Amino acid sequence: MSSEVVKQLQEAVQFSPENVPLRLHLAQVLLQDYQYTQAEEQYRKVLELSPDNAAAQLGLARTFYHQQKYSAAIVVLEQLEHHEPDHFDGLLLHCRILVKENSLQAARDIYQHLLQLNPGFRDEALDAQFRMPQQSSLSAEDDLEEEDQEGIFSMEKPDINFSDVGGMEREKQEIDLKIIKPLQFPDLYKAYGKKAGGGILLYGPPGCGKTYLARATAGQIQAEFINVGIHDVLDMWIGNSEKNLHSLFELARQRKPCVLFFDEVDALGANRNSMRNSGASHLINQFLAEMDGIAANNENVLIIGATNAPWSLDPAFRRPGRFDRIIFVAPPDTEGREEILKLQLRNKPLADLDYKALAKATAGYSGADIKAIVDMAVEDKLMEALQKGVPQPVSQKELVKAIKSHKPTTREWFNTARNYALYANDAGLYDDVLKYLDIKK
Ligand SMILES: Nc1ncnc2c1ncn2[C@@H]1O[C@H](COP(=O)(O)OP(=O)(O)OP(=O)(O)O)[C@@H](O)[C@H]1O
Numbered sequence: 001m002s003s004e005v006v007k008q009l010q011e012a013v014q015f016s017p018e019n020v021p022l023r024l025h026l027a028q029v030l031l032q033d034y035q036y037t038q039a040e041e042q043y044r045k046v047l048e049l050s051p052d053n054a055a056a057q058l059g060l061a062r063t064f065y066h067q068q069k070y071s072a073a074i075v076v077l078e079q080l081e082h083h084e085p086d087h088f089d090g091l092l093l094h095c096r097i098l099v100k101e102n103s104l105q106a107a108r109d110i111y112q113h114l115l116q117l118n119p120g121f122r123d124e125a126l127d128a129q130f131r132m133p134q135q136s137s138l139s140a141e142d143d144l145e146e147e148d149q150e151g152i153f154s155m156e157k158p159d160i161n162f163s164d165v166g167g168m169e170r171e172k173q174e175i176d177l178k179i180i181k182p183l184q185f186p187d188l189y190k191a192y193g194k195k196a197g198g199g200i201l202l203y204g205p206p207g208c209g210k211t212y213l214a215r216a217t218a219g220q221i222q223a224e225f226i227n228v229g230i231h232d233v234l235d236m237w238i239g240n241s242e243k244n245l246h247s248l249f250e251l252a253r254q255r256k257p258c259v260l261f262f263d264e265v266d267a268l269g270a271n272r273n274s275m276r277n278s279g280a281s282h283l284i285n286q287f288l289a290e291m292d293g294i295a296a297n298n299e300n301v302l303i304i305g306a307t308n309a310p311w312s313l314d315p316a317f318r319r320p321g322r323f324d325r326i327i328f329v330a331p332p333d334t335e336g337r338e339e340i341l342k343l344q345l346r347n348k349p350l351a352d353l354d355y356k357a358l359a360k361a362t363a364g365y366s367g368a369d370i371k372a373i374v375d376m377a378v379e380d381k382l383m384e385a386l387q388k389g390v391p392q393p394v395s396q397k398e399l400v401k402a403i404k405s406h407k408p409t410t411r412e413w414f415n416t417a418r419n420y421a422l423y424a425n426d427a428g429l430y431d432d433v434l435k436y437l438d439i440k441k
């Protein structure tokens with residue numbers, strides 16, 4: 001991460017000191033850049049603004065960890081575990097610290113908890129410490145590798161397609177033209193000098209349907225959907241990761257046609273510089289090489305990445321043949337919200353509803369927000385039905401009440417994105433964000 005980025009972020013933070021995601025991002029960049037005391041200061045400020053912020057608690061604990069302030073780290077992690085007892089990364093760090101401090105019994109307990117949360121979890125150092133010595137023969141090791149993959153990627157044939165995705169007409173059309181049609185008519189594309197292949201990067205605020213749209217894309221072409229969490233790749237495979245990454249791409253080739261989906265892809269891209277001196281930088285180079293390989297051979301493997309933080313992604317990821325098509329997934333517009341409401345309410349007992357009014361009342365709400373509102377209203381009605389002993393259709397009243405009690409969750413993201421779009425809009429990357437915010441360049 002260049003000092004230029006740090007400087008820009010520091011300026012942006014000065015400009016909006018209460019902006020939690022922005023400050024959190026600055027803290028994370030500082031942490032990745034080994035500037036632990038500065039990262040610590042930023043995480044502390046985030047926690048002043050937002051005391052239960054789990055990402056900040058984890059970040060603060062990491063800065064302590066790197067400064068070998070183990071007991072301070074444990075205090076923060078215990079606070080984190082108090083409100084999120086199953087926080088995987090928090091527990092993992094806690095476990096590592098206990099091993100360092102030689103509190104092996106307590107570390108073993110946490111290690112068991114980690115395995116319960118994710119049976120496919122592997123960690124070389126911790127496994128060596130706690131796992132029974134059982135796999136000695138080669139074939140046993142092969143088994144282990146297969147298990148690994150199951151624990152980490154989820155593979156499915158999605159039962160949803162574009163018709164289950166409300167609104168997003170522009171996004172669907174772009175996906176159709178940029179990856180589905182080239183797959184269906186490769187010769188035609190070739191004849192016009194257009195290369196098929198390459199990946200699509202979806203970015204935007206949380207809950208606006210990136211993952212959902214990627215799954216629906218696979219469903220649309222009856223392809224397999226392989227979902228890979230990059231954090232998992234990084235955290236679990238340190239040491240053995242390159243081999244596993246190769247087997248992942250091999251798996252995709254065997255399962256074609258398929259959609260290979262990388263969630264939180266910025267986590268991989270952002271770490272490239274800070275990992276330069278570690279073995280893990282090979283992982284990123286290999287990731288890019290594997291992607292190039294898929295692109296060059298038109299393999300019927302569609303690659304889709306998703307991120308909330310495109311500004312953290314190393315530009316190398318955006319070169320031709322890689323994530324060279326970038327799509328902003330915006331919060332749904334009025335028609336989109338109406339469609340999502342209808343989709344989320346279908347198959348439920350309903351009174352006559354004024355969808356237009358509900359759509360109007362939910363400006364700025366994400367698809368996930370709308371789903372949460374519908375869930376709330378349905379629960380409300382269910383309670384009433386249980387009390388009265390007669391089924392009650394969901395009506396406008398509960399939905400309006402739920403909308404009032406649920407604030408839209410996309411605003412914070414735009415506070416951060418606005419700064420990047422205004423001050424770091426390389427090659428017009430965030431023009432769509434500016435357009436959405438109605439800011440003229
Ligand atoms: N356009 C839509 N149509 C129907 N449902 C939607 C739509 N957008 C979001 N949803 C609902 O909201 C849920 C959350 O969306 P999703 O997980 O795809 O968001 P996301 O953009 O990937 O968020 P994050 O950045 O947090 O990963 C979906 O599972 C789906 O139920």
Ligand SMILES: [Mg+2]
Nearest residue numbers: 210211263306
């Ligand atoms: Mg997602």
